[in-house]
Amino acid sequence: MEQEPHLTESQPATPGTLRPGGRTAKVRRAVLDAARDALAETGFHALNMDRIAASAGVGKTTVYRRWGSPVGLVTDLLHDMAEQSLPASDTGSLAGDLRANAELVRATLTDPRMGAVFRAVISAAGCDEECARALAGFYRTRLDEWTPVVAKGAARGEIPAGTDPTELLRAVSAPLYYRFTVTHEEVTAGVAERAVTAALAAAKDGVFARS
Amino acid sequence: MEQEPHLTESQPATPGTLRPGGRTAKVRRAVLDAARDALAETGFHALNMDRIAASAGVGKTTVYRRWGSPVGLVTDLLHDMAEQSLPASDTGSLAGDLRANAELVRATLTDPRMGAVFRAVISAAGCDEECARALAGFYRTRLDEWTPVVAKGAARGEIPAGTDPTELLRAVSAPLYYRFTVTHEEVTAGVAERAVTAALAAAKDGVFARS
Numbered sequence: 107m108e109q110e111p112h113l114t115e116s117q118p119a120t121p122g123t124l125r126p127g128g129r130t131a132k133v134r135r136a137v138l139d140a141a142r143d144a145l146a147e148t149g150f151h152a153l154n155m156d157r158i159a160a161s162a163g164v165g166k167t168t169v170y171r172r173w174g175s176p177v178g179l180v181t182d183l184l185h186d187m188a189e190q191s192l193p194a195s196d197t198g199s200l201a202g203d204l205r206a207n208a209e210l211v212r213a214t215l216t217d218p219r220m221g222a223v224f225r226a227v228i229s230a231a232g233c234d235e236e237c238a239r240a241l242a243g244f245y246r247t248r249l250d251e252w253t254p255v256v257a258k259g260a261a262r263g264e265i266p267a268g269t270d271p272t273e274l275l276r277a278v279s280a281p282l283y284y285r286f287t288v289t290h291e292e293v294t295a296g297v298a299e300r301a302v303t304a305a306l307a308a309a310k311d312g313v314f315a316r317s
Numbered sequence: 318m319e320q321e322p323h324l325t326e327s328q329p330a331t332p333g334t335l336r337p338g339g340r341t342a343k344v345r346r347a348v349l350d351a352a353r354d355a356l357a358e359t360g361f362h363a364l365n366m367d368r369i370a371a372s373a374g375v376g377k378t379t380v381y382r383r384w385g386s387p388v389g390l391v392t393d394l395l396h397d398m399a400e401q402s403l404p405a406s407d408t409g410s411l412a413g414d415l416r417a418n419a420e421l422v423r424a425t426l427t428d429p430r431m432g433a434v435f436r437a438v439i440s441a442a443g444c445d446e447e448c449a450r451a452l453a454g455f456y457r458t459r460l461d462e463w464t465p466v467v468a469k470g471a472a473r474g475e476i477p478a479g480t481d482p483t484e485l486l487r488a489v490s491a492p493l494y495y496r497f498t499v500t501h502e503e504v505t506a507g508v509a510e511r512a513v514t515a516a517l518a519a520a521k522d523g524v525f526a527r528s
Binding site: 149150151225226228229231232233238239241242245246273276277279280281283284285287288289290291296300303304305307308311313314317 | 360361362436437439440442443444449450452453456457484487488490491492494495496498499500501502507511514515516518519522524525528
């Protein structure tokens with residue numbers, strides 16, 4: 107059998123004392139962390155399963171058996187990122203919460219490491235259907251987490267009742283991602299602030315009314 | 318010397334009668350058309366210079382000498398697409414012009430062939446700096462072509478004087494591209510219409526005032 111160098115070393119030697127759940131979760135964590143690092147460093151198309159196994163300290167056969175391919179790794183990484191997604195803000199005003207949301211997106215995209223990871227997964231989704239579905243799922247989770255913020259804003263009378271929360275949240279993110287993925291222009295704090303102000307102006311005007 | 322099968326056949330045999338400009342332009346057209354088709358069919362990472370040369374009916378050495386690499390091909394294709402970019406609409410109202418703009422973006426992204434080409438070049442730009450610069454240049458050209466539309470709208474009093482034309486135009490495109498590249502949601506006519514209405518509401522509110 108193949109050796110699983112680092113992780114095995116930190117586990118008790120007696121099989122009976124292993125907690126399979128704990129071990130499985132540890133292996134997944136190590137592999138997904140290594141995959142994320144590799145994505146940031148080399149992008150999707152240079153992703154190498156053997157190197158990821160080596161830097162995760164996990165046996166190659168485990169990685170191949172469990173994730174199958176770079177697409178499988180990216181897909182699982184996106185599921186993991188969705189699970190770990192930060193909860194929505196609650197600043198007391200819709201403008202404040204949307205500002206926090208835009209700032210979170212901006213900080214992520216401009217962070218050298220996380221920006222590179224997002225660039226890689228977006229690029230992967232552009233050439234693979236399974237990655238595209240996983241990326242769409244990630245953003246559905248993210249958007250769903252933030253929809254209560256919009257409902258609370260509507261309840262406080264800050265925007266019309268019946269505003270479609272997801273439409274408003276998409277309007278906040280879109281100008282940031284457009285620059286990041288399409289026009290390759292800088293995603294500044296001003297860009298984030300303007301995205302919020304523009305989306306709020308449109309929402310107050312009833313543009314995002316649920317159809 | 319390598320043969321350049323198809324194009325050479327349609328050229329006169331006597332060197333003195335060749336117009337180098339015409340021939341150069343024809344070779345470029347054939348190669349860029351083949352590159353665009355290949356991008357639509359296989360994406361950026363499977364781009365094969367030899368196959369492109371063959372389907373363009375141009376010698377391999379010509380293609381390697383002139384474009385060097387798939388990145389060189391995509392970069393030149395983006396320059397070409399910028400040159401061929403359609404002129405802006407003039408419907409008589411800013412809302413009408415922006416609607417025409419959004420509809421043009423929507424039609425392009427949802428066209429099976431052109432949508433695939435844009436997906437491929439956006440993906441290429443996500444992993445190569447030279448492609449990213451060429452893509453940014455393409456969108457600068459596109460945006461510059463449409464800025465007079467905004468100036469005319471401001472002159473007609475439809476939006477505040479001093480509205481930043483590029484910011485307003487970016488706001489129209491962003492929700493469409495965000496769905497296309499990031500969330501992989503459908504870019505419907507309703508999405509395009511809402512993008513225009515939202516951008517106009519924000520513009521009227523002074524959100525895109527030049528800073």
